Amino acid sequence: MTAQATRVRQSRTGRSNGQWAVDGREPLNHNEEFKAEDNGLNVRERIEKVYAREGFDAIPADDLHGRFRWWGLYTQRKPGIDGGRTAQLEPHELEDRFFMLRVRSDGELLSPAALAVLGSISTDFARGTADITDRQNIQYHWISVEDMPEIWRRLETVGLETTEACGDTPRGFLGSPVAGVAADEIIDPTPVIAEIKRRYLGDPELANLPRKFKSAITGHPSLDVAHEINDVSLVGVVHPELGPGYDLWVGGALSTTPRLAERLGTFVTAEQAPDVWHGVIRIFRDYGYRRLRTKARLKFLLAEWGTEKFREVLENEYLGYRLADGPAPARATSPGDHVGVHEQKDGRSYVGAAPVVGRVSGSTLTDVGTLVERVGASGVRLTAHQKLVVLDVPSDRVEELVEGLEAIGLSTRPSPFRRNTVACTGIEFCKLAIVDTKDTAAATIAELEQRLAGVELDTPISLHVNGCPNSCARIQTADIGLKGQIITTDDGEQVPGFQVHLGGGLASDDREEGGLGRTVRGLKVAAADLPDYVERVVRRFLAERDGTETFATWAHRADEEALQ
CATH class of the missing domain: 3.30.413.10 (Sulfite Reductase Hemoprotein, domain 1)
Structure with missing residues (x-):
C-alpha cells in the first residue's frame, strides 16, 4: 500500500492519531509541542554554557522535564516520599534537585581505561552509586547539573556517551556480550551496531520520535538480547543460500500493555542491516501514533497493520527493494546471561559474573578495571540481565580472575536466585x-x-x-x-x-x-x-x-x- 493510499484510508476514520505521514505534523499535545519548538539534542549546549554555571533553578520546565532526557538525564525522586503518594503528587513535587544519568554501552567493550573513568564518575559525582541496567547501561544517581560538562569530558576520553540515552529517541542498543569471541557465534554484530551508530546516533532527523525506540542485535545462538521485547531486533541466523545474516523482528515492548515482537519473515544481510534498521525507525517516526503517549509505541502500529503490511511498507516506501525470505532462529542453546567460564574461539576465555540485581559502585567498577588489566584481559561487556562479562582472559589467568571478581562482590558461580x-x-x-x-x-x-x-x-x-x-x-x-x-x-x-x-x-x-x-x-x-x-x-x-x-x-x- 502506498503512503497516499494509507493517508486516504486512515483519514476516513475522522480522528487524528498524530501520524506525520497521515495527519501532518501539527502537535496534538504539549510533549509534541516542546519537541517541535526545539530539538532535544540542542539542550546540551545550554547545559554546558548556562545551567552548569547558573544552577538547577535556571532550568526551564521543558528542558528539565523534557529535553534533558535526550542526554540521559532525569530528575530523581526526592527522599522520604512514600510509595502511597506516588500517584497523588505532581512530578515536580516528587523530584529532587539531582539527576539520574544513563551512560550507553551499546554492546561495546569497556576497556580498563573506560572502567576507570566510569568508576571515577561514580566516586566523584554520584555518591558512589552505579547500577548495571538490563539495557546494558551504567546508571548513576545524585548527579548535579553543575558537574555535567566534566562528566561528558571524561566519558568522551574513552569513547562513551549519553547521547539519546533517554527521551523519544533511538535509545541504547542491546548487543551480544560475546560478539566476536564466542566459539559458537553465527555472525558478529559488532560492525552493524557500529555502523548504525556512526550514521544515525545524534541525527536530528531521528531525534523526534513518537516515543522511545529500543533496538537489539545479536549473532549468538543463546539469543542473549531479549529480542522479543524490543521495537526492532536483528537475530543471527544462517540462510540456506545466502549464508549468515539476520532475522528481523519488530514491535515488541512490555509496560502496562505487553506485546511480544513478531517476525517479518525476512532475511537481512550484514550489508543491508543498517538500512533496514533505518527503515524501521523511520516507519515509527512517520506512522507512529503521537496523539496519546500511552499509544505512542511501535507495538500499537504493528497491532493495527500486521506483519504483512509492515513488511510491504518497509520494502516499498523505505528500502526500495524486496528482502529475501528467511529462517527463524533456532531455540536457544545456552543461557543468555553468559555467567561462568567459557572458552572462546581463540582458546582464551570469557567469564560472566553476577552482581546482586545489577547494583555495583564506583569502587567496584574501578576495581574491575584494575583486575582486568592485571590478568591481561581486554575488557568488559554488560549484559541484558544486569551482569557483566570479561573477555579475552588468558587461560592460565582464569582462576585468578574468578577469585578477584569474587573478592569485589561479583560471582562467577552465583546461587540460582542471585x-x-x-x-x-x-x-x-x-x-x-x-x-x-x-x-x-x-x-x-x-x-x-x-x-x-x-x-x-x-x-x-x-x-x-x-x-x-x-x-x-x-x-x-x-x-x-x-x-x-x-x-x-x-x-x-x-x-x-x-x-x-x-x-x-x-x-x-x-x-x-x-x-x-x-x-x-x-x-x-x-x-x-x-x-x-x-x-x-x-x-x-x-x-x-x-x-x-x-x-x-x-x-x-x-x-x-x-x-x-
Whole structure:
C-alpha cells in the first residue's frame, strides 16, 4: 500500500492519531509541542554554557522535564516520599534537585581505561552509586547539573556517551556480550551496531520520535538480547543460500500493555542491516501514533497493520527493494546471561559474573578495571540481565580472575536466585515507583539462599522485581514477576507489596518460544512476605512438576490454589 493510499484510508476514520505521514505534523499535545519548538539534542549546549554555571533553578520546565532526557538525564525522586503518594503528587513535587544519568554501552567493550573513568564518575559525582541496567547501561544517581560538562569530558576520553540515552529517541542498543569471541557465534554484530551508530546516533532527523525506540542485535545462538521485547531486533541466523545474516523482528515492548515482537519473515544481510534498521525507525517516526503517549509505541502500529503490511511498507516506501525470505532462529542453546567460564574461539576465555540485581559502585567498577588489566584481559561487556562479562582472559589467568571478581562482590558461580533475579531502580530514586526493589530483592535472595540451600534446582527460576506497573524489570517475561503496588493485608493495613505474574519467559529462557506470564486473581504478596511466597511456590513446583517440566510450563497448567 502506498503512503497516499494509507493517508486516504486512515483519514476516513475522522480522528487524528498524530501520524506525520497521515495527519501532518501539527502537535496534538504539549510533549509534541516542546519537541517541535526545539530539538532535544540542542539542550546540551545550554547545559554546558548556562545551567552548569547558573544552577538547577535556571532550568526551564521543558528542558528539565523534557529535553534533558535526550542526554540521559532525569530528575530523581526526592527522599522520604512514600510509595502511597506516588500517584497523588505532581512530578515536580516528587523530584529532587539531582539527576539520574544513563551512560550507553551499546554492546561495546569497556576497556580498563573506560572502567576507570566510569568508576571515577561514580566516586566523584554520584555518591558512589552505579547500577548495571538490563539495557546494558551504567546508571548513576545524585548527579548535579553543575558537574555535567566534566562528566561528558571524561566519558568522551574513552569513547562513551549519553547521547539519546533517554527521551523519544533511538535509545541504547542491546548487543551480544560475546560478539566476536564466542566459539559458537553465527555472525558478529559488532560492525552493524557500529555502523548504525556512526550514521544515525545524534541525527536530528531521528531525534523526534513518537516515543522511545529500543533496538537489539545479536549473532549468538543463546539469543542473549531479549529480542522479543524490543521495537526492532536483528537475530543471527544462517540462510540456506545466502549464508549468515539476520532475522528481523519488530514491535515488541512490555509496560502496562505487553506485546511480544513478531517476525517479518525476512532475511537481512550484514550489508543491508543498517538500512533496514533505518527503515524501521523511520516507519515509527512517520506512522507512529503521537496523539496519546500511552499509544505512542511501535507495538500499537504493528497491532493495527500486521506483519504483512509492515513488511510491504518497509520494502516499498523505505528500502526500495524486496528482502529475501528467511529462517527463524533456532531455540536457544545456552543461557543468555553468559555467567561462568567459557572458552572462546581463540582458546582464551570469557567469564560472566553476577552482581546482586545489577547494583555495583564506583569502587567496584574501578576495581574491575584494575583486575582486568592485571590478568591481561581486554575488557568488559554488560549484559541484558544486569551482569557483566570479561573477555579475552588468558587461560592460565582464569582462576585468578574468578577469585578477584569474587573478592569485589561479583560471582562467577552465583546461587540460582542471585543469578536469575533482576530488579529495577525502585522507590529509592525513581519518581514512578511505589515500592522498594533493589534492597527487597537482595534481602529475598539472601533468604532463599539459606532456605533452599539443599534443594536441587535443575531448571532456572527467574525472579523479576519491579517498583511500578511499567515493567522496566520485564516482569511479564519472568518465571515469577512482581509488580509493585500498595496492598491491603488481612488486618486492613496498607503496606508495600506486589501483584504476581507467573510463568513468563523469552526464547532464551529454556523455552520453545517466548510467552507472557499469567496473573492469578487476587494473588498479591506483601514485600515482607516475599521470601515466604517464593519458597512456597518453588517447593510446590518441585513437588508437582512432570519430569523435566520447566517452571513456566507448570505455572501455566497449575491450578490457582497451587500458586498461592
